[in-house]
Amino acid sequence: MMKLKDEQVETVHETEQDRMLEEGKREPIIILKDVAKEYKSGVHALKNISLRIDKGEFVFIVGTSGSGKSTLMKLLLKEIEPTTGSIYVNGFFVHRIRRKQIPKLRRTMGVVFQNFRLLKDRSVYQNIAFAQKAIGVPAVRIRKRVAEVLSMVSLIDKVHAKPMELSGGEQQRVAIARALVNQPMLLLADEPTGNLDPANSWEIMDLLEEINKMGTTVVVVTHNREIVDAMKKRVITIEKGEIISDEQRGGYTHGEY
Amino acid sequence: MGSINLVGHAIKHGIINVFKNSRFSMASIGTIAACLYLFGVFFFMLLNLQFNVDEVQSNVGFAVYFNEGSSEETIKRIEQQIRETIDVSDVTYTSAEQAWEDFKAELNEDLVKTFGDDNPLKDSASLTVMLRDVSGQEAAAKAIEKMEGVRKVKQSKEMAEVFGSVNKFVGVISGAIILLLLGISVFLISTTVSTGITVRREEISIMKLIGASDFFIRGPFIFEGILLGLVGAGIPLGILYFCYDFMIEYMNRQFSALSLKFLTMGEIYGKLVPVSLLIGLGIGLCGSYFTVRKHLRN
Numbered sequence: 001m002m003k004l005k006d007e008q009v010e011t012v013h014e015t016e017q018d019r020m021l022e023e024g025k026r027e028p029i030i031i032l033k034d035v036a037k038e039y040k041s042g043v044h045a046l047k048n049i050s051l052r053i054d055k056g057e058f059v060f061i062v063g064t065s066g067s068g069k070s071t072l073m074k075l076l077l078k079e080i081e082p083t084t085g086s087i088y089v090n091g092f093f094v095h096r097i098r099r100k101q102i103p104k105l106r107r108t109m110g111v112v113f114q115n116f117r118l119l120k121d122r123s124v125y126q127n128i129a130f131a132q133k134a135i136g137v138p139a140v141r142i143r144k145r146v147a148e149v150l151s152m153v154s155l156i157d158k159v160h161a162k163p164m165e166l167s168g169g170e171q172q173r174v175a176i177a178r179a180l181v182n183q184p185m186l187l188l189a190d191e192p193t194g195n196l197d198p199a200n201s202w203e204i205m206d207l208l209e210e211i212n213k214m215g216t217t218v219v220v221v222t223h224n225r226e227i228v229d230a231m232k233k234r235v236i237t238i239e240k241g242e243i244i245s246d247e248q249r250g251g252y253t254h255g256e257y
Numbered sequence: 258m259g260s261i262n263l264v265g266h267a268i269k270h271g272i273i274n275v276f277k278n279s280r281f282s283m284a285s286i287g288t289i290a291a292c293l294y295l296f297g298v299f300f301f302m303l304l305n306l307q308f309n310v311d312e313v314q315s316n317v318g319f320a321v322y323f324n325e326g327s328s329e330e331t332i333k334r335i336e337q338q339i340r341e342t343i344d345v346s347d348v349t350y351t352s353a354e355q356a357w358e359d360f361k362a363e364l365n366e367d368l369v370k371t372f373g374d375d376n377p378l379k380d381s382a383s384l385t386v387m388l389r390d391v392s393g394q395e396a397a398a399k400a401i402e403k404m405e406g407v408r409k410v411k412q413s414k415e416m417a418e419v420f421g422s423v424n425k426f427v428g429v430i431s432g433a434i435i436l437l438l439l440g441i442s443v444f445l446i447s448t449t450v451s452t453g454i455t456v457r458r459e460e461i462s463i464m465k466l467i468g469a470s471d472f473f474i475r476g477p478f479i480f481e482g483i484l485l486g487l488v489g490a491g492i493p494l495g496i497l498y499f500c501y502d503f504m505i506e507y508m509n510r511q512f513s514a515l516s517l518k519f520l521t522m523g524e525i526y527g528k529l530v531p532v533s534l535l536i537g538l539g540i541g542l543c544g545s546y547f548t549v550r551k552h553l554r555n
Contacts, residue, residue: 077466100471107468117463134469136262182467 026054028088029186029217030076035085037071037241045071047241048085053219055185058212060228061221062252063238069221072238073190077111078102090185107135110179110216114191116171118163118178124150125159128178135182149177153207169200176207180216187211189220193227201227225252267476274453274481281449282485288445289489289540292438293533297497299431300529301504306423308520318347318387319394319412321401325380331406336384338404343397347387356381423512439540442489446482446544453478454552461553475549482545483538490537494530501525 030053037046046068053059063069074080075087078094087094090108097105118127125146132142150156153173163171172192179187189208193201205220205227212218222228228235228251235250236243275282321339323332336348351359357378361369386401388394398410454461464474497504505519 103465103468103470105468106466109468111466117459119460119463130463131467133266134464134467134473136470136473138262178467 026056028052029055029057029090030219031086031088032072032075033086035075035087036083037068037075037080038083044241046075046082049238049241049243050085051236051243051246053217055217056212056215058209058218058231058233059220060231060233060235060250061219061238062223062228062235067238068241069238070190071241073188073221076188077109078105103135107182108185110176110182110184110187112172112175112179112187112189112192114194116163116168116175116195118171118174120163123160123162124155124166124174127163127174128181131178131181137182145181146177149181152180152211153177167200168196169203172196172200172204173207176204176211180211184216186217186219189218189222191222192220193222193224198226205231228252263470263472263476266473267480270477271480271484274457274477275484278449278453278456278481281445281452285442285445285449285485285544286489286492288438289442289486289537290492292435292442292540293490293537294493294496295431295438296435296536297493297529297533298504299427299435300532301497301501301525302427302508303431304525304528305508305517305519306427309517312518318349318385319398319410321384321386321407322380322409322411323382324406324408327382327406332382332384335404335406339384339386339401343386343400344389344393345386346389347385349385349387351383351385353379353382356383439536442486442540443544446485446541447548449485450478450482450545450548451552453481454549471553475553478549478553479542479545482541482548484541486537486539486541486544487534488537489540490533494526494533497529498522498526 030051032049032051034048034050035046036044036048038044049068049072061069061072071080075082076089076094078097082095085095089105092101092105092108094105119130122130128146128149129142132145137145146159147156150159153176155170155173155177158166158170158174163174166174172195176187176189176192187208192204192208196204201224208218208220209231232249232251234248235245235252237245237250321335323335332350336350339345339348353376357376360378386397388397394412398412401407402410461474501522508517508519
C-alpha cells in the first residue's frame with residue numbers, strides 16, 4: 001500500500017483506498033472511477049469515465065473543444081463536484097474532502113494555463129514568490145527557492161521584469177516556475193502551448209519533459225497534434241465525455257481535432 | 258506561514274486595498290464618520306442629561322407626614338416599613354422641633370417671638386425619602402400614602418420628570434437615526450470590499466488554485482473593512498474633542514430653563530472612545546466579513 005503524508009491520511013478511507021489501489025503495482029497519483037459530470041444546463045460533460053495515472057508518468061489528454069477535457073481538469077482541482085463516481089488525487093479522495101481541505105489538495109499540484117495567468121502588476125520574482133507566500137513559506141526560504149526555479153526555467157536574468165516585458169514563451173516559463181516552486185508531485189498543464197509559436201511551444205514541452213524526468217508527474221491537456229505525435233508519450237483521448245482511447249506512446253490517431 | 262506572518266500579510270494588503278480602492282474607501286469612511294459623529298453628539302447629550310437626572314434624583318426626595326399626635330414609635334415603624342418595601346437610597350427623619358427650628362431661620366425675628374414657646378409645626382414631623390430611581394416616585398408615593406399612620410406625601414417630581422422625558426425622547430430619536438446610518442455604513446463597506454474583490458478576482462482565483470488558505474485570501478479584505486470602520490470612528494472623535502465647548506454652550510442655550518450641569522471632557526471620552534471604536538470595528542467587521550463570505554465561498 002502506498003505511503004501517505006500524515007495530513008492526508010485522514011482523508012483516505014482504508015477500504016476504498018485498498019480497493020482503488022490494488023489494481024497495479026506502481027503508485028497511482030490520479031484514479032477516476034466511473035466519474036460523470038452533468039451540469040445544471042443538462043450537458044453531460046463526462047460520462048462514467050475511469051482512468052488511472054501513476055506517479056512519474058507524462059500523459060497527454062487530447063480531444064476536441066467541448067469533449068470534457070476542461071471539466072476533467074476542474075474535477076481534479078475540485079473546482080467542481082462530480083455528479084457520480086470517485087476521484088483520487090495524490091492522497092486525497094477529492095469527491096469527499098471538505099471545503100477546508102481543498103487548499104491542502106491543491107498544494108500537492110502545480111497548474112499551468114494557456115493564458116499564463118500571471119499578475120501583470122508584479123515582477124517575475126513577485127509572481128513566483130506569491131505562490132510560496134500563499135502557503136506560508138518563510139521569506140528566507142522563498143528567496144532561495146525562487147532563485148532555484150528561475151534557474152530551472154532559465155529566467156534568472158528576468159527576475160525584476162514585469163510579465164508584459166516578456167515574450168509569450170517566457171511568460172509561460174514564469175507560470176511553470178510558479179507551478180513548480182512549491183515542489184508539487186503533480187503538474188497539470190491546460191493547453192500550455194495554446195498561445196505560443198512553434199519554437200516557444202517546443203521550448204515549453206522540453207521544459208515539461210525535463211520536469212517529468214526529475215520525478216514530477218505531468219498531465220498536459222493539448223490540441224497540439226505535432227507535439228503529441230512527436231513526443232510519443234501516453235495519450236488519452238476524450239470525445240463527447242468518454243475516453244475513446246488510452247495508448248502508451250500514442251499519438252493523435254483518432255480523427256481530426 | 259506563521260500566524261504572525263498571516264496577520265502581517267492581512268494588515269499590509271488590507272492597507273494596500275484601502276488606497277487602491279480610494280474613492281470607495283473615502284465614501285465608506287465619510288459615512289461611518291457622519292454616523293459616528295451624530296452618535297457622538299447624541300451620546301454627549303444623553304450622558305449629560307442622564308448626569309443631570311442623577312443629580313436631581315440625588316437631591317430631590319419627597320416628604321412623608323404623619324397623623325396628628327403620632328408617637329415616635331409609630332414614626333419609626335413607618336420608617337422601617339418604607340425601608341423594607343420601597344427601593345430607597347436614603348430616609349431622613351425631621352422632628353417637629355427641628356422643622357420649626359429650620360423654619361424659624363427663614364422667618365422675621367419679631368414674628369418668631371409672637372409664637373413664644375409654642376411650636377406651630379407640632380404636627381410637622383416628617384420623613385424625607387430619597388429613591389434610587391426617580392421614575393418610581395409616583396408608585397412609591399402611592400404605596401406610602403396607603404401606609405397606616407401616614408397623613409400626606411408631598412412630592413417634588415416635576416424636575417425629575419422633565420429630565421426623564423427629555424432623555425427618553427433624545428434616546429429614541431438618536432437610536433433611530435443611528436440605526437439607519439449604521440445600516441448605510443455596513444452597506445457601503447460591503448460595496449467597497451466587494452469592489453476590491455472584483456478588481457482582484459484574477460489574483461484571488463490564482464491564490465485559490467495554488468492552495469492559499471482561506472485566511473490568506475480573506476484576511477486582507479476583512480482587515481480593510483476593520484480599518485475603514487476604525488478610521489471612520491476616529492475622525493468624529495477628533496472633531497467632537499474640539500467641539501465639546503461649543504456643544505456645552507449650545508446645550509445651555511437650548512435648555513437654559515433646566516440649569517444644566519455638564520460632565521468633563523475626560524468623563525465623556527472615557528465612555529465615548531471605546532464605544533465609538535467598538536461600533537466602527539463592528540461595522541467594518543460585519544460589512545467585510547459577510548461580503549467576503551458571499552463572494553469567496555468557493
